[in-house]
Amino acid sequence: MEKLVVHGGQPLTGTLSVSASKNAALPLMAAALLPHGVTVLDQIPQLRDITTFSHVMRITGASVQCMDRKLTIDASRVDFPEAPYDLVKKMRASFYMLGALLGRCGQARVSLPGGCAWGPRPVDLHLEGLKALGAEIDLDEGYVVAHAPRGRLSGGSYRFEPSSVGATVNLLLAACLGSGGSRIENAAIEPDVLVFCEMLTAMGAKLEGIGTRTIEVEGVAELHPVQFSNCPDRIELGTFMIAAAIAGIPDQPVVMTHTRSDHLGNEFLDAFQGTGAKCIIDDSNSTITVTAPERLTPVSITTGIYPGFPTDLQAQWTVLLACADGSATVTDQVYGDRFNHIPELARMGLMAHVSGNQVTVQGGKPLSGARVMSTDLRASVSLVLAAMVAKGTTHVGRIYHLDRGYEALESKLSQCGIQIRREQYDEFAAVHQG
Ligand code: UD1
Numbered sequence: 001m002e003k004l005v006v007h008g009g010q011p012l013t014g015t016l017s018v019s020a021s022k023n024a025a026l027p028l029m030a031a032a033l034l035p036h037g038v039t040v041l042d043q044i045p046q047l048r049d050i051t052t053f054s055h056v057m058r059i060t061g062a063s064v065q066c067m068d069r070k071l072t073i074d075a076s077r078v079d080f081p082e083a084p085y086d087l088v089k090k091m092r093a094s095f096y097m098l099g100a101l102l103g104r105c106g107q108a109r110v111s112l113p114g115g116c117a118w119g120p121r122p123v124d125l126h127l128e129g130l131k132a133l134g135a136e137i138d139l140d141e142g143y144v145v146a147h148a149p150r151g152r153l154s155g156g157s158y159r160f161e162p163s164s165v166g167a168t169v170n171l172l173l174a175a176c177l178g179s180g181g182s183r184i185e186n187a188a189i190e191p192d193v194l195v196f197c198e199m200l201t202a203m204g205a206k207l208e209g210i211g212t213r214t215i216e217v218e219g220v221a222e223l224h225p226v227q228f229s230n231c232p233d234r235i236e237l238g239t240f241m242i243a244a245a246i247a248g249i250p251d252q253p254v255v256m257t258h259t260r261s262d263h264l265g266n267e268f269l270d271a272f273q274g275t276g277a278k279c280i281i282d283d284s285n286s287t288i289t290v291t292a293p294e295r296l297t298p299v300s301i302t303t304g305i306y307p308g309f310p311t312d313l314q315a316q317w318t319v320l321l322a323c324a325d326g327s328a329t330v331t332d333q334v335y336g337d338r339f340n341h342i343p344e345l346a347r348m349g350l351m352a353h354v355s356g357n358q359v360t361v362q363g364g365k366p367l368s369g370a371r372v373m374s375t376d377l378r379a380s381v382s383l384v385l386a387a388m389v390a391k392g393t394t395h396v397g398r399i400y401h402l403d404r405g406y407e408a409l410e411s412k413l414s415q416c417g418i419q420i421r422r423e424q425y426d427e428f429a430a431v432h433q434g
Contacts (some may be wrong), residue, residue, distance in 0.1 A: 001427050004396040004410055006387035008369055012222070012247040014416040015255040016240045019045045019407040020069065021233040023093075024314075026053055027169045027196040028230060030096035032073040033062060033104050034177060035203055037225035041071040044230055045407045048400070049091050056087045056094045060101065075225070075332055078104050085111035085142060095123060095166065098144060099173030102135060106151040110144050121335070125160055125167040132158035133175055133182050148178075153182030157218055163175035163188050163213070163305050169196060176205040178219030187215045189308040191234060191263035199228045234263040235312045236406060238344035239381055241290050242316045245277040246323045247388045248292035253278075254416070256288045265307035271317075274299040275324065276383070293358070296320065298328035298363050315341045315382035321361035322350050331358040344372040348386050348394065369394040374401040381406060388418055397427065 014070075020043035032039035044050055046069060048177050054064040054071070060081060063074040081104075083097035088111040101108035113123065125143065127137055134154035136147045155178045160167060161212075168188040175182040186194070189211055197210040203226050206218035237259050244254035261269075261281045273279055276293030298321050303311040311334040318341065321328050336357035346352065347370045351362035369392030374380030380402040387394030396402075399422070402409065410420045 001397070001425055002399050002422055003425050004384060004387075004399055004402070005382060005421050006394045006396065008387055008392060008394060010388070010391035010417050010419050011249045012254055012388065012413070012416050012418060013249060014254055015257060016412055016416060018237045018240065018256055018258045021045070021192065022047055022049055022405050023235070024192040024195045024255045025050060025194065025230050026093040028199055028228060029053055029057065029071065029073065029143045030100040030169070030173055031196065031199050031203065032225070033057065033060065033075050033078055033100040034173065035223040035225045036076050037075070038072060038074045039225040040227040042069070042227070042229040044069050044071045045233070047407055048404045049093065052087060052091045053093060054278075056083050058098060059084065059087070060097075064406045075104070076191075081105040081108045083110040088113050092121060093166070095126065096169055096173065098126065098146060098169035099130070102130065102146050102148055102153065102174040103177040106148040108144070108146045112139070112142055112144055112145075124359060125164050129158040129160065129171045129184070130174055132156045133171060133178065135174065138196045150179070152219065153178035155182040155217070157183040157185070159185035161186060165190050165193060168193055168250050172197065172200060172215070172217065175217040175219065176223060177221075178198055178217070180219055182217040182219070184215045184217070186213050188305065191215065191231065191260070195231050199226065202226045202228060231263065232258050233261045234260060235310060237261070237288070238264060238268055238310065238313045239279075239316050239385070241272060241279070242313070242320050243290065243385055243388065243413075244290035245272070245275060245292050245296060246320055246369055246385065248290065250292050252296050252381055253289040253291045256290065257286070259286055260272065261285045261288050265310065267301070267304070267307060267309040268313060271299045271301050271309060274318065294323035298324035298326040298356050298361075300328040302328070303333040303334045311338065312333050312378050314338065315378045316385055318345065318350070318352065318359060318361055319382050319385040320341070322365070322367060322386065324363040326364065327360060327362045329358050329360050333357065337399055340375035341382045344375065344379070344383055345386055347372055348390055350386070366391055368392050371395045371397065374398040377401050381409070384409065384420070388413070397425065
């Protein structure tokens with residue numbers, strides 16, 4: 001197994017280039033299954049989740065080739081409409097295969113994803129929504145078995161409550177090639193969904209209301225393959241901004257390039273500026289300059305749907321609060337028990353108390369290096385952030401979680417002055433060394 005070894009206390013300086021978005025790439029890949037022919041996706045990050053999803057797509061008969069962050073997906077042949085448990089259990093986004101295969105083949109057999117590291121993540125809205133669009137759905141030995149009667153979904157109307165990113169994507173994948181019209185109310189308006197809708201439109205899908213809470217789809221008989229460019233990763237950008245705020249030197253701005261700052265959402269930007277960190281965004285939204293304040297002011301946040309504070313940034317925010325003077329809270333209204341990072345951060349000296357869906361952080365107490373363990377993707381990066389400001393050396397274990405979603409993190413950070421390196425380790429031996 002691999003771990004990251006971080007010697008804390010080094011300042012972050014220089015320029016960080018933001019990679020392309022993982023969460024936007026996965027729906028784009030799923031969309032590439034809809035047309036017959038070769039779709040080319042540019043700006044696809046080199047990450048484990050992308051490799052996993054490529055495997056899931058290959059099972060169906062599609063060919064997926066990756067070179068230099070360009071994915072070439074040949075969906076001329078898609079003749080096995082199934083997503084097996086062994087792959088779906090590795091990554092929940094594989095559940096996008098349900099909508100994609102239902103749209104493309106009129107049938108799908110996709111493993112239920114089950115829980116995840118931070119608790120239950122239901123898919124009831126995906127299933128109810130697809131039924132409302134005309135799908136017949138049964139459960140069989142842990143698999144969702146879906147059919148479109150007469151080969152194509154008739155279409156229909158569905159209102160999400162709550163709004164769901166994943167379920168909005170799944171319904172759109174299924175509805176575009178339907179025989180009739182569909183209406184999705186309280187649709188997700190996260191940037192990932194917008195970019196996905198742009199690609200569907202480029203492929204010939206008939207969508208109205210993109211970027212609003214109501215999307216109308218007029219089914220078409222076929223879509224055509226396209227070449228399409230993915231957007232930058234807003235969660236990586238937010239993570240880097242937090243890194244600059246906690247580990248940057250006052251008066252020495254850290255520059256983030258290849259950004260889409262308009263994808264961050266106002267609540268994150270407002271909270272960030274409330275801490276005293278200075279943030280200058282260039283006119284094209286593609287560069288952000290962050291200057292750390294002398295002292296960080298604690299700002300409480302509550303996660304919410306876009307443009308709310310992203311749930312994918314709350315673990316990192318907890319580390320920022322640990323570095324601020326005073327007490328503040330992190331409340332997760334999207335995933336109410338996403339706090340696996342707290343006990344690990346506590347091993348580094350974090351003073352925090354979890355109650356229900358809220359953690360109260362008492363900041364200003366120095367963190368110290370320790371052996372800690374990643375439990376999920378965002379939790380693992382919060383440990384790296386904490387390690388950067390901790391006194392001494394931190395060993396962050398099980399970084400296969402981190403590799404799902406952060407491209408070349410250690411090389412990006414080390415180029416900016418952070419002492420961080422990847423090492424092999426034997427977890428069993430490490431346990432006995434204490
Ligand atoms: C969530 C994030 C998304 C992020 C992704 C990966 C939000 C709104 N969504 O997307 O930005 O990229 O995690 O970490 O922040 N729900 C149900 N039934 C369902 C589906 C969802 O009850 O069938 C609930 C969830 O429990 C949650 C809410 O709806 O409380 C929003 O979930 P959803 O947007 O679907 O989450 P993800 O697609 O996982």
